[in-house]
Ligand SMILES: Nc1ncnc2c1ncn2[C@@H]1O[C@H](COP(=O)(O)OP(=O)(O)OP(=O)(O)O)[C@@H](O)[C@H]1O
């Protein structure tokens with residue numbers, strides 16, 4: 507078969523597979539470049555195919571070009587971030603896996619497969635900028651202590667949900683033991699390790715510790731280690747310095763931003779293993795070094811780390827380093843799941859009814875025995891957050907009247923749809939009321955469509971009065 511035929515086969519295969527692919531021959535001429543890659547790199551297939559790749563990607567210096575490294579230095583590169591301007595000057599961020607193809611000890615080609623992370627990169631930049639403004643707010647807050655200045659529109663800590671110990675509801679003895687340990691943690695700055703299933707209140711505990719202690723006027727920053735691609739997490743935690751990788755800017759990471767305060771590392775076991783040992787070193791030495799930097803920077807940050815699976819299992823599975831665990835677990839707190847403290851369900855439900863009465867302008871005064879039985883019967887894989895969702899939905903949808911009934915409690919939908927709605931809420935979505943009304947609109951629209959526009963049936967399905975639904979349809983301009 508002729509080389510031209512091979513290339514056609516390869517090109518066709520890559521288009522079908524859909525992965526963004528780029529292959530250059532030994533001389534560096536692009537012999538395969540597919541549509542997916544063209545979309546990623548924001549150029550056209552014709553721009554690259556048949557051309558010397560160094561000419562097309564002239565904005566990438568040789569040491570940073572993954573294809574060049576594979577072709578010339580036989581380097582195999584896995585999941586490496588590449589950040590550059592394309593021939594049209596557009597910013598492109600990809601994560602590349604690049605390998606030299608070696609036949610009889612000769613490099614005959616290099617192949618690159620890329621993933622787009624421009625959006626994720628933007629996200630990490632936004633996180634750092636936002637966190638920066640929050641900690642700047644905290645610093646200002648400290649200077650203006652006492653003066654309750656209301657500065658609208660800025661992400662000041664005062665506008666962000668802050669939890670204190672009085673917000674923590676529960677009377678179960680094992681639960682109270684956890685609260686007691688957390689309270690004692692406010693008197694010092696030792697590391698805290700919190701283990702609790704999702705929705706058990708880890709954030710609530712962490713914030714209560716921070717805002718209940720001497721650091722309360724210093725920044726409290728939180729980062730979920732599972733929410734960020736591994737390649738970006740290090741830069742987010744420790745900051746970056748120009749030259750660290752192409753496109754890197756000088757920026758303080760969360761450790762510097764949280765200096766003097768507290769850094770909550772959620773799901774610390776999702777942190778890559780090597781980064782965990784770096785974190786351990788930082789905790790021992792109290793110095794950080796920005797990615798790509800050479801300066802040691804002294805930091806004083808209290809760490810609160812959380813996991814939602816048993817630390818022993820995480821260690822056994824190789825997800826959590828044992829040495830890091832020992833270093834973090836100076837104050838260990840285990841929050842029992844809700845199904846192991848069912849006695850707390852009624853007081854929690856009461857509290858949430860009061861909260862959402864206020865939120866929705868309802869006047870529910872009590873909960874029926876039948877409703878309470880239903881709540882007691884459930885296992886709550888989503889724990890307190892799930893219970894809160896059930897109550898929120900019940901209060902918002904309840905018929906007129908002052909009693910929450912069995913009929914109002916919709917346990918079916920609580921975990922699948924509810925928790926996501928609450929946990930995904932972020933301040934950029936507007937106020938909580940705006941966010942909730944968008945959710946309400948979506949649900950109503952879905953049911954209305956499914957019922958072919960039949961208002962009575964939709965009202966029945968949603969467990970609300972027809973007049974109530976009519977009112978909402980008018981409000982949302984759906985009717
Ligand atoms: N003991 C409690 N008293 C009052 N509210 C609680 C309690 N525990 C949890 N909540 C509420 O439940 C919700 C979830 O709590 P939180 O975000 O602290 O859980 P989490 O353990 O951090 O969850 P995840 O693992 O999903 O991050 C919050 O709205 C919080 O206010």
Ligand SMILES: [Mg+2]
Pocket residue numbers: 708709772
């Ligand atoms: Mg949390």
